[in-house]
Amino acid sequence: METKTKVWLAEDGKPVIGAGKVALLKAIDEERSLRKACKKLDISYKHAWNVLNNMNERLGSDVVRTVRGGKDQGTFLTEAGRQLIREYELNRDFVEGTMKDEGSWENIGLKLSARNKIPGKVVSVEKEGLVSKISIEIEPSALTSIITSEAVERLDIKPGDDVFAIIKSTEVLVGKSKQKEE
Structure with a gap:
């Protein structure tokens, strides 16, 4: 038997990001497109936009920006989005390390x-x-x-x-x- 944990970050008691939302942000970063990220993760475009809007609202800043038209079009992570991933992974790694630490x-x-x-x-x-x-x-x-x-x-x-x-x-x-x- 093993102990399992689940980590998410919250703002004012409301969840902001967990493993699924991190996966969405990373897929957006890799694909440079929300539509392609949704396809890769097998989630609906509408659901993804709702998730992103909730994160933006709870953080008070945008986690992605969209550029329309031209050769540089796409959806890209903002610095706030990158920082959110870093914070999540730092906390997740700490919790996982703690669970493995006999002390x-x-x-x-x-x-x-x-x-x-x-x-x-x-x-x-x-x-x-x-x-x-x-x-x-x-x-x-x-x-x-x-x-x-x-x-x-x-x-x-x-x-x-x-x-x-x-x-x-x-x-x-x-x-x-x-x-x-x-």
Whole structure:
């Protein structure tokens, strides 16, 4: 048995984009034509326009632009459309990575198979875009782990925190015990 997830982005609680809408935008980008994209995805032209109009409305900007007539005619993604795909894929990849990460499963109370769980204290946290470098003091030495910046924020990791390093054959994961509410 395996765990499955479904990711979509929402604005004010209303869905903006998910896997199907990403597929539509990518098909438009590849085909440079809404009609050809619809044919490729086997969806109706009217349905596709409704989907695009809903995305435009919820975002407050157009995700595609249409050029009529001439040799440069067609339907093209706008920068907003490209950014929407990037955001969706970044979030989808994070969720999928989290689902595969044994450390994340422990955070929701499931046991780990990793036996090399070593307690330590955070010496420094260096955020570099999507990833962060965490130095952990483990007497009499230290080790470094590269994890996502989002995980650093979610775990609220900062210098001086007591954490544990989980050493797997291919990586060093970082976990933090849940704080007791006072």
